[in-house]
Amino acid sequence: MAECRQKIGYFPINSLPLEVIELIGAASDPATLVQWSSTCRFYRDLLSPHVFRYITFGPKLPPSRVVEALSRNVCVKSLTFTCEADRHSRQAKDDSEARNDEGQRPSKNSINFDMLGQVLRRLPTNLANLTLRFPHEWTAVDNMCWPKQFAFADEQPLTDCERHDLHHEMLWTTLDSMAKNNIGHKRVFQLQIHNMSPHVSGVYHQPSFRNFLRQVTSFTLALCKFFRHSAHRPLDKTWYRYLLSGWFYDQLHRVETFTLSAKPIWQSTAVLSTGVQLYSTLSPKPDHLPNLKHLSLSGLFIDPDLIAFLTSHAQNIQSVSLHNCFCHATTKDGETSRWLVDYDVSQCPPWSSLFDSLAAQKPAKLTSFTISYDSWHIEDRMPCYYEERHDTEACAGYGPHRFGSLMQPLLCKSLMAAAVLDAECRGSSRLTGIPCEKHSHQSLMFLYSDLHVERHGKGASAYFLWGTTDTCMSFIEGSDFESWSRLARVVVANGGRHVQMH
Numbered sequence: 105m106a107e108c109r110q111k112i113g114y115f116p117i118n119s120l121p122l123e124v125i126e127l128i129g130a131a132s133d134p135a136t137l138v139q140w141s142s143t144c145r146f147y148r149d150l151l152s153p154h155v156f157r158y159i160t161f162g163p164k165l166p167p168s169r170v171v172e173a174l175s176r177n178v179c180v181k182s183l184t185f186t187c188e189a190d191r192h193s194r195q196a197k198d199d200s201e202a203r204n205d206e207g208q209r210p211s212k213n214s215i216n217f218d219m220l221g222q223v224l225r226r227l228p229t230n231l232a233n234l235t236l237r238f239p240h241e242w243t244a245v246d247n248m249c250w251p252k253q254f255a256f257a258d259e260q261p262l263t264d265c266e267r268h269d270l271h272h273e274m275l276w277t278t279l280d281s282m283a284k285n286n287i288g289h290k291r292v293f294q295l296q297i298h299n300m301s302p303h304v305s306g307v308y309h310q311p312s313f314r315n316f317l318r319q320v321t322s323f324t325l326a327l328c329k330f331f332r333h334s335a336h337r338p339l340d341k342t343w344y345r346y347l348l349s350g351w352f353y354d355q356l357h358r359v360e361t362f363t364l365s366a367k368p369i370w371q372s373t374a375v376l377s378t379g380v381q382l383y384s385t386l387s388p389k390p391d392h393l394p395n396l397k398h399l400s401l402s403g404l405f406i407d408p409d410l411i412a413f414l415t416s417h418a419q420n421i422q423s424v425s426l427h428n429c430f431c432h433a434t435t436k437d438g439e440t441s442r443w444l445v446d447y448d449v450s451q452c453p454p455w456s457s458l459f460d461s462l463a464a465q466k467p468a469k470l471t472s473f474t475i476s477y478d479s480w481h482i483e484d485r486m487p488c489y490y491e492e493r494h495d496t497e498a499c500a501g502y503g504p505h506r507f508g509s510l511m512q513p514l515l516c517k518s519l520m521a522a523a524v525l526d527a528e529c530r531g532s533s534r535l536t537g538i539p540c541e542k543h544s545h546q547s548l549m550f551l552y553s554d555l556h557v558e559r560h561g562k563g564a565s566a567y568f569l570w571g572t573t574d575t576c577m578s579f580i581e582g583s584d585f586e587s588w589s590r591l592a593r594v595v596v597a598n599g600g601r602h603v604q605m606h
Contacts, residue, residue, distance in 0.1 A: 471600030
């Protein structure tokens, strides 16, 4: 319907004056707009400004009439609330420049929590995706957390006490209002919570919040990155796991797609002082998520709990995606072994343990299994493979990228030879799936991380480094690759093709 036939020829509708277009949009009900935008490309482009499907808003909300329009809008499919520090709206910028009669910036009371509650208590009728984004960096003090910076921190500088109180009120308003909605009639509903903090708040224990989670079919949980206050004790790992299970895992009965993204301290190369807790065991238990089909994990260690969870869901799982996930290094001295217990690493299964355990269950529906890393993770752990002009003598020196003199002859030269072979082979690239038959080695990388302990005076400190030795030994020995190949054959036999590393 891009043009209208008349006796004198054709009249292009897209030549209508803007005033007429606005009248069409104002005079038509939402159902008509949806029908037009779905059946005619011209109307889809013409009316797109009037049919909002994806909406993002922050703590500074628009007038109440817009809130009313949101609740009645049958076109909105995705709604995002964000107070991340790097997401500034035009209104926030205007507020940052505003002053009251005394020349002062507006107070935090200008945030209308009642208005925020109205929006989240009256979600659009056909909403299918709700996303909540909290600040991404937090400070932990005596098992209490608050954001280091809100999105409106520039225009509203806050003290620690104000930040804590403000977050508590915002957290309660957001989750409690959201939970007031009835989504039980929806066949599909996706909930995403980004930068969730282990905050002690009664809102997580509200029956309405738990009931809301029980109706969700797709759930994304991204944990915040928090920093321990130097003068206070760290967050307790057992308590943190208990909260994750009680708040979330125990309620996800309908969830078919689950994404867990951790931002653990171990990803930082900074030295961690004694007592800082690392959370390597955050995976659900075998009895959690009974209807799970698709699992995505990011930033976690591979440990016995994760292996047990995957094998228990082997007959229903259809896809698994692991991004920036590592095994703990298995080659440890006595000093490091003692520290591993304090750092929540009591067992260190290799990658082969994960692959063999899952393959042994013969997962009949598994058609996709992918492992991916940010490129710098691989390059840091495989220096001899990636450095074209590699200095073999440098590998004998000490450093986070080096093996030590005893390992240099075997690992360094073998990796350099493997790189040459991969470069010449047309049947396989460095990071693609099953290599061609003439390869005498594997071209896939399964990465490890190592705990490095440094003693100074009467004390000691530890931090996670590149597990270069274990990563390269695994590459040369091939046991992880052989296990991976067995699992890949199962996936291919099920009709899957996504078994490669990216």
